[in-house]
Amino acid sequence: MAPPEYLVKIDLAKPAWEQEGVHNRWHPDVPAYKKIEQNKSYKIECFDWTGGQVGNNDSAHDIKYCDLTRIHYLSGPFFVEGCDAGDILKVKIQDVQPLERQPWGYCGIFAKENGGGFLDKHYPKAAKAIFDFEGIYCTSRHIPDVKFPGICHPGIIGTLPSAKILNEWNRRESKLVAENPDADFIMANLPTPQGAYAGLHASEDLKCIVGKHGARTIPGRPENGGNCDIKALTRGSTVYLPSHMDGGMLSVGDLHFSQGDGEISFCGAIEMAGCITIEVSVMKNGIEKLNMKSPMYLPSNLAPKFGADRYITFEGFSVDESGEQLCLDTTVAYRQTCLRVIEYLRRYGYNDYQIYLLLSSAPIEGNIAGIVDVPNSCTTIGLPKDIFNFDISPENDVEKKDRGNCAFSEDDLKEGFSLTDELPNFLLECLKK
């Protein structure tokens, strides 16, 4: 048997938007890049989610000024032989690996005014950590004393929408934006021609159409999956994706070396360029057969498993930072849970931005606990003890020591942060240096 065929090979020395086999909008007219056969293994190289905008250095400048219209250069779309609209693509994820020629990745916190993140009210500045890959492990010079194996997975895997579905997306997301004119953050990223990429060989007309109407890649959506950021979609898992077009039109990208549940800092995984190996088959008429309204998957037994008792688990409730009681607001509960972990780890000398990056990128477990006992939702975060090279058990004495720093943007450091009460002390100190 010959080795699996490569469907896409990428050139890290050239911009993503000059290469073939990738696109960055969901639109039914994006042309198929290649045909693939069922039940055959293929390898697909993928860009990191920014298409190479972020460098292996000690500044978060590139994160701060990252162009969010030029992201998610997905490999594909692939036309699966024998697949029609109404079928289901069953995609077996056989492997996900970093590129041998680029053995590093990064985790970023986006500035509140450029993408933001789950805790952006508290931590509004851009920041970054570089992770080096050593075999299946990673370490970061920006978050010392931490090491863990990757649960590599694609952040994005999905199918092209039909015209009808695309219209529905644009309707409901525009409505949300329209009804919230005073929102202090971007509630949804609507279509924009800026930065849109329909593939190397797209005609001017097609570019225009895809740019104007093509759905942005940032949210995952029930109809096609997409940007779900589910760490369980790791090597060995199988994902079931609805097909809305002839050929299914599968695209994949945004590979992560590792990620915590929630991917809370937004660029929150360890983002990497890499290679995914997949095998696809088709379940005829599967959408109807399975009553499928959103993707499902079979998890893998291959993910690294810390012992069930090797976590410290934190609880958070839907009472917000100001003591305001929310009613069953699980998002607020999860935010509280994140803050509890930050408060806990801060004791060891990490600063809050470092912990925020760590929570985003390490394999933390985020669970729903209670969601019915009015007015409090309760969520939990399990923090694996064994990613630290010191013992973080509650009983242990705490050694608060210098744990270095993550990368910030020179502009922020220069001009002085617009400091608020929420800002951590270390930033003040950073600025004084």
Next chain:
Amino acid sequence: MAPPEYLVKIDLAKPAWEQEGVHNRWHPDVPAYKKIEQNKSYKIECFDWTGGQVGNNDSAHDIKYCDLTRIHYLSGPFFVEGCDAGDILKVKIQDVQPLERQPWGYCGIFAKENGGGFLDKHYPKAAKAIFDFEGIYCTSRHIPDVKFPGICHPGIIGTLPSAKILNEWNRRESKLVAENPDADFIMANLPTPQGAYAGLHASEDLKCIVGKHGARTIPGRPENGGNCDIKALTRGSTVYLPSHMDGGMLSVGDLHFSQGDGEISFCGAIEMAGCITIEVSVMKNGIEKLNMKSPMYLPSNLAPKFGADRYITFEGFSVDESGEQLCLDTTVAYRQTCLRVIEYLRRYGYNDYQIYLLLSSAPIEGNIAGIVDVPNSCTTIGLPKDIFNFDISPENDVEKKDRGNCAFSEDDLKEGFSLTDELPNFLLECLKK
């Protein structure tokens, strides 16, 4: 060594509210029932959460008319020697067992107008399933072809609040209710003397005070834990609870034989009377040491573990049933995920109420996936395949067959449900019989 001492023994033949060693409100003045020593094992019997209001029969009448002011007869409070306010109680949960003399439990769906539940807009009627315990397994005549081991745990474990904390609870929860006068459901259960129980020997004055101001037990709260419904608090786990009073004043109850993440039907676990074995120690000045604002725990390695690849996992997004786009509403996302599972299992012949009960009581895994990709939150539910005695894998042929029915209330069946479009067909058929 002598066997562990029993701190509380309950009499199943008498009402809970005539027995000593239990109380059902959180108030600093509830008197300690007994003193306990550190680092010593104790056994504590606990009532089921309704104090015996629900019977082993085939009617949901008792659920429909359950008196929600007379619930959560917690065993305790226990005064831990050597514990002061500001310390942390470290409670090792050494075992949780059903009572040998009552080897069954129940899962209930509360009527929308009496407690409700996570899916009460869809399933507004009361329903019930009885589970029989066979060793560590359970089965239900009301949900046939299902069997699973229990991850037994206390639904409630917490400490008495200080007066200051109690005031804060009453302030913020009253404010929520006051600010939402038009809510179509009860947003918070405020203090009420009705059904309040401060212990068998409480004076009239004390009863009055506890009734008027004592916090209700329905929500868990960050300050003392309480009703967190975390299935991970099973035998072998250790929970860290803040102490706000001399002696810590620990109470525990609402034992569950099993529960799914979210406990979605509200009375959603397999509720049981049982016995918990605990050992307590004190971390002096622990609240400050750990920066603790809400409880944390160390999970156990003793819970039943289905293989990592023995789940089917469903995804749900923050687009609601009507197609409305919500912005990062994780509660809506989790509701969608629940509905996806119901739609999937319905194919086998279970009716929606049965599945709703099953999702509540079986060890489903509810996880946060993505929580930053505006506007969609994404949550997942892992449904263990091995709890069914048939194969529910997506590839398998579906045999839709008669799977019996759960219990309803005669009143509902008699008068005819107030049917709405959302109501499942089977109810129509029930009524016709």
Next chain:
Amino acid sequence: MAPPEYLVKIDLAKPAWEQEGVHNRWHPDVPAYKKIEQNKSYKIECFDWTGGQVGNNDSAHDIKYCDLTRIHYLSGPFFVEGCDAGDILKVKIQDVQPLERQPWGYCGIFAKENGGGFLDKHYPKAAKAIFDFEGIYCTSRHIPDVKFPGICHPGIIGTLPSAKILNEWNRRESKLVAENPDADFIMANLPTPQGAYAGLHASEDLKCIVGKHGARTIPGRPENGGNCDIKALTRGSTVYLPSHMDGGMLSVGDLHFSQGDGEISFCGAIEMAGCITIEVSVMKNGIEKLNMKSPMYLPSNLAPKFGADRYITFEGFSVDESGEQLCLDTTVAYRQTCLRVIEYLRRYGYNDYQIYLLLSSAPIEGNIAGIVDVPNSCTTIGLPKDIFNFDISPENDVEKKDRGNCAFSEDDLKEGFSLTDELPNFLLECLKK
């Protein structure tokens, strides 16, 4: 549903050999004690393996002089309705618990001249450790700083042999003894009337027959299972046993709270009186269907699971203590592996007898590694780090401290051990006191 029926209740205050529902020989004529129905749960109380010869005290006198003809009072035999010879009994082990009225067990090292054990050349004296049960955990005052959850299981579960099978057992085991007249240890325990017990109501004739010909219970045997000491037969597992008689004639006993692979000290588990809950069904003509020549089982997902990376694993090879090379002798390899662990743990201040007891009773994992690379077999033992309340990782500094002592017999301590070079120093010190 009524609670499961008790098939056997034992009286701890009376000798086992005066009670009904138990027997201690394998013979086809032992009368059925009770009939049981298929697919129904039953509870069965069982004696500890010595029928109460061993006490909760600090002397190993009872171990030293234990009467090995009066052991293994198995509960049963039970006649399974609908079962014939040639069928298979499928026994679901639904629970195994200690008796609430006797929350302790023991692990013993038998003297070389009375039963011996896997390392009896090195450790020829009787010794004992008492374990106290605290919920699902145990601790021992004789092996301090150790605590672990039990993987409770029956040491013995089997079916009565047919006359033909019994004859074959007696033939092959007698042959082994006859051909090794100079063996310095007992190679097989042949039938003896001494201590034989065929049940309370057995006639004199039957007693005589069973005593003369009934197979001893010490070895497990392929034809009926019996004394297999497989810790995986814990709650939640299912064992398939061949039936050689009408009714299958199932017996069970020798319950263990916990055990390491190999049960190396012979009385090597934490032996306890307890209660097992089972449910039996019959696979008609199963022996032929499954080509079954020895029992098989489906393990459980309910056993405590230390994290896969929470073990230290030791390797042993078939080169014996004197440097002699054996050819693929896996028994010698496993003995070497045991010795490696003893050498490692000795550094912390435990004496060798304590470690020997610990290896026998704690959930160590004993695996076959290589068994084909002449001349060395290689076996491994995984020692769970988390059973110790200090960190035994190789990198850690070793604190050698007083770890107390296990129990010995007064007779040994008085007369002075017959010391040899292999004997550990601590014994010398014991004697000097």
Next chain:
Amino acid sequence: MAPPEYLVKIDLAKPAWEQEGVHNRWHPDVPAYKKIEQNKSYKIECFDWTGGQVGNNDSAHDIKYCDLTRIHYLSGPFFVEGCDAGDILKVKIQDVQPLERQPWGYCGIFAKENGGGFLDKHYPKAAKAIFDFEGIYCTSRHIPDVKFPGICHPGIIGTLPSAKILNEWNRRESKLVAENPDADFIMANLPTPQGAYAGLHASEDLKCIVGKHGARTIPGRPENGGNCDIKALTRGSTVYLPSHMDGGMLSVGDLHFSQGDGEISFCGAIEMAGCITIEVSVMKNGIEKLNMKSPMYLPSNLAPKFGADRYITFEGFSVDESGEQLCLDTTVAYRQTCLRVIEYLRRYGYNDYQIYLLLSSAPIEGNIAGIVDVPNSCTTIGLPKDIFNFDISPENDVEKKDRGNCAFSEDDLKEGFSLTDELPNFLLECLKK
């Protein structure tokens, strides 16, 4: 950070014995190939164990005539800076991968007269199965309907012996051979100049010395580890190896894509050429500190984990095929266990050689059960159900169907096997074709 440096790159187009960086004997004078630094990641390519003698084809000719003096071309030895004799090398196995340029491996059964295997009395002929790698999974055209993920590991990792140790090896292994002149199989492979390889640049004198005295690589040995075939030494594990020389002198090779406990067919793993990533550190004076007499390791949490309840486990006892009772012979017990699995799987249409290959190469779990109940040792094999694409549960109906065949040697097929009673029928049929 630069990608890890490659210490060895191999050329698959040239014989192993013409390449640098490899050797195939254990001898203190084998010169260090390269120096390595502590705490730094390196990549090392390794030949398959036969150095390329086996091809991807449908004949076992290459297995039958494999030259066993020309095997185990280990990569190394590597001189670890800062390491002396008496220290311990702590080798972190960070990754093990097949070569992208050769995505296949093989499992072989060696002929009884050329290497043999654990069941060679039953299955004396050479046979082979080729496995193709698809991501982290493998399948074999020679054993259809089977698929599983690899637990990749080095079959051999060890250190050069000191002269004293080498002498001891030669003494004890020669003694074994000398004392068993009539053995009907090779009990130990003693040194031979034939096929010896001391590295590309070895002088004639050195070649001569290493050939004459250098220890063969077939057995693992307690003093240096070597050929232990422990599947737990997979990515993420850490192995502790004693250093007997300046620099430790580490060598590694014989990579396996997967292997069952025991590696029973001798060439029993899925043998592959591949690449291992390691990081080494030194524990000064470690041998004395740890009382180390043989290697130990910390297993990984990264190996594929079938659910604990997804195995069928078979029991085997020390009663041999002819009904002869052995006394605590664990090797015989394990052989019986293997035969029980073969008998079970034969029902599905696989022939015995296919199953023998499968047992060797798939991740079966081989455990010691009881090793003290004279006269029977009891061992178990856990066979994972989920490697089959059909359900092998005992309850299921058995579909016996054509499962193809493994590869044999033309010579055997031509001349007719020297058939014996033990030989399976399919071979007769093979010969008739």
